[in-house]
Amino acid sequence: VVHCADGRQETFNLVVGADGAWSRTRPSVSSATPHYTGVTYVESSLDDVDDRHPGLARLIGDGSVAVYGVNRALVAQRNSGGHVKVYAQFRAPLDWHAGLDLADAEAVRSSLLKRFDGWADPVLDLLRRTTAFVHRPLYVLPVSHTWSHVPGVTLLGDAAHLMPPLGAGANLAMLEGAELAEAIATGDGDLDGAVRAFEVRMWERAGRWASITAAGLERLVSPDPAEALAVFDHVQPS
The missing domain is CATH 3.50.50.60 (FAD/NAD(P)-binding domain)
Structure with missing residues (x-):
């Protein structure tokens, strides 16, 4: 029933x-x-990447690009119609965003740029050029x-x-x-x-x-x- x-x-x-x-x-x-894996994704996106962001289009290529660092990564993946999904991935407590308004795109962007401080500018542009962010902590079953x-x-x-x-x-x-x-x-x-x-x-x-x-x-x-x-x-x- x-x-x-x-x-x-x-x-x-x-x-x-x-x-x-x-x-x-x-x-x-x-x-x-x-249960939480200890890994969080923060998802964002780029539209019309070939026309509006040709440098990023070349970086991403025809499929995807992934850049790895210590306990973190940035991944960009082409979808259809010039749309690109961007994922900031990192290990952090589930409450890593305490005190941060996740609805405030600029505040989230600033937090992520600090987390990826020192990375190459073309890679950081994947975060600088996006317009919105969605918090996606990764959970799994046994x-x-x-x-x-x-x-x-x-x-x-x-x-x-x-x-x-x-x-x-x-x-x-x-x-x-x-x-x-x-x-x-x-x-x-x-x-x-x-x-x-x-x-x-x-x-x-x-x-x-x-x-x-x-x-x-x-x-x-x-x-x-x-x-x-x-x-x-x-x-x-x-």
Whole structure:
């Protein structure tokens, strides 16, 4: 039974919690809650980068640029239509912004520029040219998050296996949605059995990727910037 915000109640054969990091469905099957990794992202963006910021466009190139320092990094990633996402990444207490108004873009910018003091001007321009900032502390669920099966309820995506945003979580969520649908559609009518089998497959794969991404985050935002570069040392130019 799903209780809606407007007071309605709806009954379903299966409720799939695909509602993200702070899932309202998760407590139905698990007492686990996300915990802070010690790493914070502050997200900002650039629009029309090729026309308005040609120097930064050259720095970012056709894909992305990442610059690593001691326990911090600056990453810029192209999206579509000349839009670029910029992420300041650093290790800090969860309350690092105490006394700072996160809605005050100039105050946030000043704080970040102090944190990255001494970095090259072209890199710092990634912070100087942006217009707004969004605080995104990174939370994760336990690497091997599982639960005792509950008939009629399951989870997928971040609701089931929240992990560092290193390219796995969203792809897993899409794959799991397809796999769960296929398991139900091609099953013999045993809905509960299909969901149980799906969960076991999901847990095994998600646990493996949660471990990989947790180790990756430790190396990418590290006291030794060489650790970050070593993550990519197997990638050869084509």
